[in-house]
Amino acid sequence: MPEIKRLLDNNIKWADETMARDPEFFDTLSQQQSPIYLWIGCSDSRVPANQIVDLLPGDIFVHRNVANLVVHTDFNCLSVLQYAVDVLKVKHVIVCGHYGCGGIDAALTNEPLGLIDNWLGHIKDIAAFHDDELGGLVGEAKAARLCELNVLTQADNVSKSSIVKDALARGQDLKVHSWIYSLRNGKIKDLA
Ligand SMILES: [Zn+2]
Structure with a gap:
């Protein structure tokens, strides 16, 4: 199983190099985590939270699912949201989608994919809600706009959650962000 051994070898190399750069790194992190960001992103392997915003372990609390x-x-x-807001007291919740999202593409087709169709039903609802706008678009432009509308809807869902509403009501410093990432150039766009 060379493909698995490669990961374990990589891990030893990474841990050794990290220790060489900062001998206190793991000691400090093992005591506590105090990230100020919560990232809610897609499971897509091409959109790794820490890497694309150049943050280290300990800097960002992460939840990812399809789309x-x-x-x-x-x-x-x-x-995840409750723990991040109530316990870690993050200051920013970032919902980050990406163009070229397979979940969005799948939601735009009616091909049966199994269990995940139930999950993608949430995106189909968003597409139906914005049918007036999306109806005038085709192909990649339509999928790209639905990627954006999905991010905006999910960020709105974060804002409407009892967790965020309660935190804001008690004066907690908390902002919700709607971001979208381009697989083509690696850049993030703020949709707000
Ligand atoms: Zn995706």
């Missing part, structure tokens, strides 16, 4: 959805009944995502 970066924040569903009001998803206790996985809500638990």
Whole structure:
């Protein structure tokens, strides 16, 4: 299994190099984490949170799922959000989608893909809601706009959650951001 051994070898090399650069790095991080960012992004392997914003371990709390959805009944995502806001006291919740998202593309077709169709139903709802705008677009332009509308909707879902509303009501310093990443040039655009 050379493909697995490669990861373990990489890990030893990374840990050794990190220690060489900063001998206190793991000692400090093992005591506590105090990230000020929560990242809610897509599971897509091409959009790794830490790497694209050049942050180290410990700097960003991360939740990823297919197409970066924040569903009001998803206790996985809500638990991450609650822990990040109430316990870690993050100052920024970043919902980051990306153009060329396979989840968005799949939602725009009616091909059956199995269980995930239920998850993608949330995106189909967004497409139906914005049918007037999306109906005038085709192909890549339509998919790209739905990627943006999805991010904006999910960021809105974060803002409407009881977790964020309660935090803002008690005066906590917290902002929600809608970002989209381009696989083509590696740049993030702020949709706000
Ligand atoms: Zn994606």
